Amino acid sequence: MSSHILVPFDDSDPAHRALRYTFETFPDTEITVLTVICEIGAIDAPKQLSPEEDTGSFSEEAKQRLTVAEEIADEYSISIQTVYEVGPPGQIITEYADTEDVDQIIMGSHERTGIARIIVGSVSETVSRRTSSPVTTIQ
Secondary structure, eight states: OEEEEHHHHSSSSHHHHHHHHHHHHHHTEEEEEEEEEEEOHHHOOSOBOOGGGGHHHHHHHHHHHHHHHHHHHHHHTTTOOOEEEEOOOOHHHHHHHHHOSEEEEEEEEOOOHHHHHHHHHHHHHHHEEEEEEEEEEOO
């Protein structure tokens, strides 16, 4: 059984399902919910910005997402750790998992296909290929 699970959370339906799956399957495990804010298409988008460097625009979005995750955790009476970062989601999730001693990643997958997958990419696929942690994807 995993002792530290990372659940990337972007407030999408697949992310909600992944979070609920985690709570139902691993109720007694340390769970960290990570949200990554990425300003897609912005020329001056930061490669990675720490929460301390954030002037407020990113932190508000992150706080909204993490509040939703905490509300879901409360439904299950589960305590979670929350954290947010700014940058490319696949890279940030992978780096976080590798540096924070994560035993497993459980994340939602949007299951993009065709041109959408080429243009937008698949964060879950990127994470699966780059991390040393096992990854479970929930659709």
